[in-house]
Amino acid sequence: MAEWAAVVGIGQTRYKTRRSDVSIAGLLREAVDRALADAGVGFDDIDAVVIGKAPDMFEGVIMPESYLADALGASGKPMLRVHTAGSVGGSTAIVAASHVQSGTFKRVLTVTYEKQSESNAMWALSTPQPFSVHLNAGAGGYFAPIIREYIRRANAPEGVGIRVAVKDRRHGARNPLAHLQLPDITEQEVRDSMMLWDPLRFLEACPSSDGACAMVIAAADSISGNKPPAWIRGVAMRSEPTMYAGRDEVSPQAGRDCATDVYAQAGITDPRRDFDCAEVYVPFSWYEPMWLENLGFASPGEGWKLTLDGATSLDDGGDIPWNCSGGVLSSNPIGASGMIRFAEAARQVRGDAGAHQVENARLALGHAYGGGAQFFSMWVVGADKN
Amino acid sequence: MRDIAVVAFSQSACVADIGAVNEVELIMPQLQAVYAQVGLSSAQDVDFVCSGSCDYLQGAAFAFVAGVDALGAVPPLKESHVEMDAAWALYEAVLKIRTGHADSALLYGFGKSSPGELPAVLSQRLDPYYLAPLWLDTVSLAALQARMLLDSGSITESDMAAVVSRSRQNAQANPLAQLAGDIGVAALLQDDYLLAPLRRGDCAPVSDGAAAMIIATVEQARRWGVPYARLTGIDQRIESHNPCMRDLTDSVSTRQAAAAAGVHEAALDVAEIYAPFSHQEIILTRALGLDEAIAVNPSGGVLAGNLMMASGLARVGEVFQRIVNGDARRGVAHATSGPCLQHNLVAVLEGA
Numbered sequence: 128m129a130e131w132a133a134v135v136g137i138g139q140t141r142y143k144t145r146r147s148d149v150s151i152a153g154l155l156r157e158a159v160d161r162a163l164a165d166a167g168v169g170f171d172d173i174d175a176v177v178i179g180k181a182p183d184m185f186e187g188v189i190m191p192e193s194y195l196a197d198a199l200g201a202s203g204k205p206m207l208r209v210h211t212a213g214s215v216g217g218s219t220a221i222v223a224a225s226h227v228q229s230g231t232f233k234r235v236l237t238v239t240y241e242k243q244s245e246s247n248a249m250w251a252l253s254t255p256q257p258f259s260v261h262l263n264a265g266a267g268g269y270f271a272p273i274i275r276e277y278i279r280r281a282n283a284p285e286g287v288g289i290r291v292a293v294k295d296r297r298h299g300a301r302n303p304l305a306h307l308q309l310p311d312i313t314e315q316e317v318r319d320s321m322m323l324w325d326p327l328r329f330l331e332a333c334p335s336s337d338g339a340c341a342m343v344i345a346a347a348d349s350i351s352g353n354k355p356p357a358w359i360r361g362v363a364m365r366s367e368p369t370m371y372a373g374r375d376e377v378s379p380q381a382g383r384d385c386a387t388d389v390y391a392q393a394g395i396t397d398p399r400r401d402f403d404c405a406e407v408y409v410p411f412s413w414y415e416p417m418w419l420e421n422l423g424f425a426s427p428g429e430g431w432k433l434t435l436d437g438a439t440s441l442d443d444g445g446d447i448p449w450n451c452s453g454g455v456l457s458s459n460p461i462g463a464s465g466m467i468r469f470a471e472a473a474r475q476v477r478g479d480a481g482a483h484q485v486e487n488a489r490l491a492l493g494h495a496y497g498g499g500a501q502f503f504s505m506w507v508v509g510a511d512k513n
Numbered sequence: 514m515r516d517i518a519v520v521a522f523s524q525s526a527c528v529a530d531i532g533a534v535n536e537v538e539l540i541m542p543q544l545q546a547v548y549a550q551v552g553l554s555s556a557q558d559v560d561f562v563c564s565g566s567c568d569y570l571q572g573a574a575f576a577f578v579a580g581v582d583a584l585g586a587v588p589p590l591k592e593s594h595v596e597m598d599a600a601w602a603l604y605e606a607v608l609k610i611r612t613g614h615a616d617s618a619l620l621y622g623f624g625k626s627s628p629g630e631l632p633a634v635l636s637q638r639l640d641p642y643y644l645a646p647l648w649l650d651t652v653s654l655a656a657l658q659a660r661m662l663l664d665s666g667s668i669t670e671s672d673m674a675a676v677v678s679r680s681r682q683n684a685q686a687n688p689l690a691q692l693a694g695d696i697g698v699a700a701l702l703q704d705d706y707l708l709a710p711l712r713r714g715d716c717a718p719v720s721d722g723a724a725a726m727i728i729a730t731v732e733q734a735r736r737w738g739v740p741y742a743r744l745t746g747i748d749q750r751i752e753s754h755n756p757c758m759r760d761l762t763d764s765v766s767t768r769q770a771a772a773a774a775g776v777h778e779a780a781l782d783v784a785e786i787y788a789p790f791s792h793q794e795i796i797l798t799r800a801l802g803l804d805e806a807i808a809v810n811p812s813g814g815v816l817a818g819n820l821m822m823a824s825g826l827a828r829v830g831e832v833f834q835r836i837v838n839g840d841a842r843r844g845v846a847h848a849t850s851g852p853c854l855q856h857n858l859v860a861v862l863e864g865a
Contacts, residue, residue, distance in 0.1 A: 129612040129613050129614065130612075150642060151641065181574075182568050182574035182575055183567075183568055183569060183574075183596065184568060184569075184574045185574075186641070187637060187641065188637065188638070188641045188645070189567065189569045189634070189635065189637045189638040190567060190596055190597065190638050190850070190851075191638075192597075192751070192856075193638055193639075193751075193754050193850070193851040193852065193855055193856065194638070194639065194640045194641065194754050195754075196751045196752070196753065196754050196855070196856075197753050197754055197755070197758075201751050202751065202752050202753050203750060203751075203752065203765075203766070203769060204750060204751065205604075205748065205749050205750060205751070206749070206750075206751040206856065207595060207597070207601055207604065207605060207749075208595055208596050208597055208601075209593065209594070209595055209596075209605075210577070210594055210595065210596040211577075211592075211593060211594050212575055212578065218593055222593065222605055222608075225605070225608040225609055225611075225612050225614075226608055228612040228614075229514075229608040229609075229611035229612045230514060230611060231514075231608060231611060251574050252574050252575075254572060254573050254574065256571075256573050362614075363591075364591055364592065364593060365589040365590065365591060365592070366562075366581055366586055366589055366590055366591075366592035367581075367586050367587060367588075367589040367590075368581050368582050368584075368586050368587065369578060369581075369582075371587050374587075379589075380587075380588060380589055381589035384588065384589050385589075498575065498578050501578075501581070502592075
């Protein structure tokens with residue numbers, strides 16, 4: 128019943144620790160101007176604007192769509208601000224797609240961002256609350272015990288996270304937009320970096336980045352630009368509570384259900400075989416093997432073997448490269464990180480991923496998660512409609 | 514496009530300070546109420562959930578995450594959230610249903626504004642470089658807007674007081690209202706200015722509370738066998754942020770949204786307008802092209818109680834209730850967001 132929609136324009140900023148040379152609006156405009164140029168359209172061709180970002184406290188600007196309306200050419204148009212925690216970049220793309228898939232609009236501009244240097248994410252995530260236990264851990268401290276449980280269950284050897292940390296940074300070195308440029312990184316260097324939250328070392332964690340990512344999503348009769356469109360073959364979101372009795376925090380049911388849903392829409396039966404590549408939200412190294420299992424690329428307890436075999440590595444010629452752009456481990460403007468996954472999946476099937484292109488990529492997965500690994504958003508994009 | 518209906522609505526009483534009640538406790542009674550109206554047992558019985566809230570009201574990142582605890586999201590739900598009034602969650606859900614990915618949706622909005630100083634908190638919504646550093650609060654901005662309107666000669670302070678008087682009188686029939694009473698224009702004009710030309714009565718009170726709604730395709734509403742109102746139009750438009758860059762005595766985005774939502778394609782008999790300041794109701798009534806015969810804010814509107822992040826959704830709910838009760842046949846609901854009516858949503862509801 129849904130109308131066909133496709134990504135016809137993608138624009139990203141260079142990701143950096145601190146973009147003190149631009150305002151928040153200026154940062155977004157860099158990505159937006161590039162996405163519009165990529166789509167060969169101007170603001171007048173855009174019917175609606177959908178923005179997303181992580182908590183407003185990360186920059187200290189409340190409900191920033193108000194302030195950003197002018198810079199995003201939204202005046203006189205519908206505008207929406209999505210916020211679903213760390214999965215927001217993916218959710219925003221899905222909500223933007225629904226503007227077109229619903230048959231309501233022909234061409235939508237969507238943009239997500241974080242200017243982390245404006246504030247301190249660790250502080251923003253740790254404000255004491257009147258009715259709950261104060262957790263001053265940040266994301267790494269929150270996820271480390273869950274990772275330890277994964278290692279215990281899967282009986283995984285200790286070097287898997289280190290392997291992911293090196294692999295994604297080498298991928299990132301192929302991507303000129305990536306925040307971390309570490310082409311010569313070694314496993315020893317990762318092993319020697321400071322232990323932050325056992326088993327996560329400094330170099331096994333994502334950086335803190337400023338940046339924005341934008342896309343133009345268009346209906347089948349409104350395709351524009353010089354590059355092929357990336358057809359949106361499936362979209363899905365799932366949420367579950369942070370805590371409940373019997374919750375599997377290592378392989379959350381919300382993630383499994385979300386994958387099942389999006390695969391069914393896109394006709395995926397064996398994700399490792401059917402996809403040419405995937406951009407998956409891996410902010411801490413060990414989440415690659417964990418998500419390989421959660422997303423059905425490997426059987427339970429087997430994800431780490433794919434990582435160690437090089438199956439997910441572009442450099443090792445793996446059969447299912449993950450995070451060829453360098454992933455969240457190479458760039459993490461939080462609110463944009465999910466959309467970067469979705470956009471990078473689209474770049475691959477458009478054949479427009481430059482030095483990190485997977486040869487002949489036709490079908491790709493974009494994935495994002497957030498909160499206590501409880502909010503999931505995913506899409507499947509293809510070079511063909513089916 | 515698929516025909517969509519509103520099938521259930523509930524909102525809490527508007528209270529100045531709900532005390533030691535957390536967000537989940539604010540939301541749950543409203544969810545239970547809308548489930549009961551349709552005969553559902555939980556959020557598992559709808560296809561999609563979308564909510565609206567604002568982190569800064571409670572002073573914590575991810576305020577909406579606690580909201581998920583009110584849903585019973587086991588097994589996991591298809592769920593989304595806007596950092597906006599829940600009227601925009603309704604907008605997202607309408608698009609979702611139109612895609613065919615859902616036949617029904619649960620919406621809720623909640624806000625606990627009492628812990629902070631709301632007008633000052635919302636000053637940090639302004640342009641962070643040129644306006645927010647001035648700590649230009651929402652009441653001051655609205656006062657500037659009211660002054661422009663008075664100076665233009667298009668309204669008087671008596672007109673503003675008449676809006677407040679009617680709100681208080683209408684609210685006497687609304688048990689959920691925070692401010693109600695029989696008070697005339699002359700008495701209101703006796704009050705001192707809070708921030709000239711605004712008196713306290715010209716400003717919506719600060720309220721804690723929540724609201725919830727269920728919508729569905731008309732086919733699903735019929736299967737459920739509950740009274741419903743058809744949502745025949747919904748549109749929302751934003752305009753320039755800078756108060757100096759637009760005509761504050763008009764609401765262009767409301768006019769655009771009203772035209773796109775088809776407000777005047779047939780006669781109206783009720784309007785619920787989100788006007789947090791008395792003079793804004795006059796601006797909006799004019800922008801919506803409402804004549805004297807149309808009952809405006811029979812609930813008392815937000816001048817009688819303002820649930821931040823839920824008031825916009827509640828305007829839609831008020832019109833829905835009047836239609837299913839047989840008090841109205843066709844009505845318009847309006848929601849606003851941003852300083853001085855920057856962003857406006859208009860919905861049209863009709864009897865089945």
